[in-house]
Amino acid sequence: MQDQTTAGNLLRTMRANSPLVQCITNFVAMNIAANVMLAAGASPAMVHAEEEAGEFAAISGALTINIGTLSSGWLAGMLKAARSANNAGKPWVLDPVAHYATAFRRKAVAQLLELQPTIIRGNASEIIALAGGTSRGQGVDSRDAVEQAEDSARLLAEKHGCIVAVTGVTDFVTDGQKAKRIAGGSPFMPQVTALGCSLTCLVGAFAAATTNAPFEATVAALAVFAVAGTQAGAAADGPGSFSWRFLDALASLTPEVLDREARVTVA
Template sequence: MPDHTSPGTLLSELRARPPLVHCITNFVAMNIAANVLLAAGASPAMVHAQEEAGEFAAIAGALTINIGTLSSAWLRGMETAAIAAGQSGKPWVLDPVAHYATGFRRAAVGRLLELGPAVIRGNASEIIALAGGASRGQGVDSRDGVEHAEESARLLARVHGAIVAVTGAVDFVTDGERAVRIEGGSALMLQVTALGCSLTCLVGAFLAVRPDAPFEATVAALATFAVAGETAASKAHGPGSFSWRFLDALAALDASLLDRQARLRCA
């Protein structure tokens, strides 16, 4: 029997019914995140003003919130959107970028966590710190290995009832009980700004397609990113050529190729 939750199946569903994804992301990420969603087959909208964020979240398929370039005005828009998403039954993703760096960020993430994200995606240092551990992160850079964040991710998932995705050399996704590791991608991805932020938006796109299966949707998004990254890196000469090749690889990826090349391991 076919696997109705395989990454390829979910990618086909995404392209058959392109979801509108409400992305509240940072200044650095807006362009690349929008292009990533378009290449995957989704429809991006970068809406952050408090005056319209709630109304827009209610009509979108999913919401993603990234605190990379945080401000008080943007935080009000984030909270308004998250509340509206919850009230209208729309799932949302939290990307707690460098949340440990300042008191403002720590307080902001604490308030957003109370609003019930369906998925939390971050690097290892962000996830360790979010679970109350001591991380070695500095700014937006992770100085901890994904393997060191796995137990923190499981704890965070159980406490908040969310899927937690830790991204790095080998990604890790858990709901607190089940867990999957995703191999692939390329070291060149670390040299292209905001690709991780773009991945958060892609998780939102898959989540919009399968809001009832957030674990499988998150795994599918990370597998899609990993396969496209590996494909792009095979012909790239550096981060510049990798960047456009990544978008091309993402756009060219189909369901059968994704399921053949995705390297998933139960953890």
């Protein structure tokens, strides 16, 4: 029997459904994240206001929450949306941007973690700090390698009963027991702002289309980014030309090419 959970097959399913994903993300990421979602074949909606975030989560296929440009009003919307997603049985993804940087962020992330995200995606510094370790993160940029965050990721996944994805040069995904590594991408990617935030949204799209397999959904989303990133990087002359080539690569990526090019290994 053919494996239905290869990245290629999950991409085909995601595009066929074009899932509506409620993305609560930061001001820097909003435009590029929406463009990434549209290029990949999902249907993003940037809805965050406390007045409607809960109602909207109930009609969405998945929810993603990114605390990049957090404020109290937005946090209220995030909490309502996450509770609503939980009540409706919809998966939701947490992106704890620079949560270690201020007391306000640390407290907000603690509140969000209590609502049991289905998936957490962060850079190495964020995941290490979230698991209680000492990271070397500065502002929103990771200064730790993914490899150094693997134990933290497993710990975090087991503690919260969720999938944890650490993204960087080679990504790492775990449910606390099994784990996979996804290689690829481009050195231009950290030079383009908010690609990690955009990936969080795409993880939501795959989770919406594959609700019973969040581990495989996460691996598939990361594989899409890695393969499209490699393709765009090969043709780009810098971060500016990388950006638009990356969107073109996402839009033209076929399931067949994805399965052939994806460099996914068991960790």
